[in-house]
Amino acid sequence: MSSLFSGEQIAGVLDELGITHVVTVPDSTIGQWQSAIEDRGRARLVRVCREGESWEVAAGLYLAGARPIVMIQCTGLFESGDAIRNVLHDWKLPIFAIIGYRSYLNQETLPGDTCLVFTEPILDAWRIDYRLLTEPTQLAAIAEHHRACASEGKPGAIVVAEGKA
Amino acid sequence: MSGARMSGRDAIVALHAARGARDVVITTMAPARDWMTLPQQPLDLVFVPSAMGHATSIGLGIALAQPERRAIVCNGDGSMLMNLGSLASITGAGASNLVLLVFENGVYEVTGGQRTAGTHVDFAGLARAAGFASVFELSKLEDWTARIGDVLAARGPVFAVLKVEPAAGVPGPKSPGPARERARRLMDALRG
Ligand SMILES: Cc1ncc(C[n+]2csc(CCOP(=O)(O)OP(=O)(O)O)c2C)c(N)n1
Numbered sequence: 001m002s003s004l005f006s007g008e009q010i011a012g013v014l015d016e017l018g019i020t021h022v023v024t025v026p027d028s029t030i031g032q033w034q035s036a037i038e039d040r041g042r043a044r045l046v047r048v049c050r051e052g053e054s055w056e057v058a059a060g061l062y063l064a065g066a067r068p069i070v071m072i073q074c075t076g077l078f079e080s081g082d083a084i085r086n087v088l089h090d091w092k093l094p095i096f097a098i099i100g101y102r103s104y105l106n107q108e109t110l111p112g113d114t115c116l117v118f119t120e121p122i123l124d125a126w127r128i129d130y131r132l133l134t135e136p137t138q139l140a141a142i143a144e145h146h147r148a149c150a151s152e153g154k155p156g157a158i159v160v161a162e163g164k165a
Numbered sequence: 166m167s168g169a170r171m172s173g174r175d176a177i178v179a180l181h182a183a184r185g186a187r188d189v190v191i192t193t194m195a196p197a198r199d200w201m202t203l204p205q206q207p208l209d210l211v212f213v214p215s216a217m218g219h220a221t222s223i224g225l226g227i228a229l230a231q232p233e234r235r236a237i238v239c240n241g242d243g244s245m246l247m248n249l250g251s252l253a254s255i256t257g258a259g260a261s262n263l264v265l266l267v268f269e270n271g272v273y274e275v276t277g278g279q280r281t282a283g284t285h286v287d288f289a290g291l292a293r294a295a296g297f298a299s300v301f302e303l304s305k306l307e308d309w310t311a312r313i314g315d316v317l318a319a320r321g322p323v324f325a326v327l328k329v330e331p332a333a334g335v336p337g338p339k340s341p342g343p344a345r346e347r348a349r350r351l352m353d354a355l356r357g
Pocket residue numbers: 082193194195196216217240241242243244245270272273274275276
């Protein structure tokens with residue numbers, strides 16, 4: 001399996017959490033989940049053009065009563081800086097994200113990928129409480145961490161180890 | 166003065182008078198500064214502090230969550246240039262209840278009036294090409310005032326370029342209060 005989790009598993013978790021909108025730019029791993037999410041018909045995919053948009057679109061959705069999630073690659077996390085600062089820290093909105101961690105499981109496509117250097121320090125810098133998932137057995141951690149963050153009214157993220165770009 | 170561009174402030178005053186009671190109005194940059202001088206309503210989102218460029222994105226989120234409510238975004242042209250992809254995100258998501266007004270003054274007014282990189286850009290053309298259902302371009306106050314009802318009621322998503330004179334030497338917008346509390350009040354108004 002080229003992804004730790006199948007689209008059906010992810011769609012099931014989103015359903016369990018009552019997610020209404022998935023605001024996303026795909027990569028080759030999280031992009032595989034799109035059709036299962038759409039097939040399930042519960043959460044709507046909102047396709048944006050760059051990841052900075054995703055946090056602000058999610059903010060608008062949240063303010064207006066929806067339950068959004070951001071789903072992007074770690075490269076998109078790097079792209080998102082000012083929007084994260086604004087949404088999570090200026091406006092203090094508890095937006096949750098699922099972030100694909102490029103090259104974590106292997107670096108065949110991009111040897112020496114600097115995503116491995118910067119992803120976790122950037123999450124720490126933005127004070128995002130994240131859980132890194134590296135095994136297929138850790139699926140339940142997504143809902144657990146989402147619930148924990150929601151109950152505290154704070155943002156959070158799940159970082160899913162990926163094998164390729 | 167029939168050839169003169171309207172002032173951004175006059176354009177905002179006209180919008181303030183024309184907005185519907187259920188409309189949410191999102192303002193940023195000089196439009197936010199001018200909007201704040203007028204009586205405020207619970208459905209106003211003065212997007213200060215902002216992430217520059219993202220008023221369109223937060224407006225898109227609100228519009229998608231509440232398709233029966235009109236979301237009006239008042240954006241700067243520099244901010245629009247910074248997030249042009251959001252034009253495609255808006256039309257791609259089919260946000261037919263979103264009205265995007267770009268206050269085109271050719272400059273970054275609130276940082277002192279420096280010229281943008283895009284003074285040659287045809288914003289209305291960009292919006293048409295991105296798939297906005299209705300596109301307007303207005304530069305005279307009497308035209309804006311006469312057509313504002315048509316603009317707000319047009320088939321959406323709606324895009325209007327308002328060609329305005331930059332206001333020289335007017336300070337930029339100041340945050341009107343703690344963002345977290347304002348977010349809570351807006352949530353109550355939107356969800357109530
Ligand atoms: C990412 C980013 N870059 C630069 C700035 C500095 N800045 C603040 S306001 C502004 C100009 C905004 O111009 P525009 O959107 O055209 O609105 P206007 O001031 O003309 O109303 C700039 C460049 C910023 N806040 N954020």
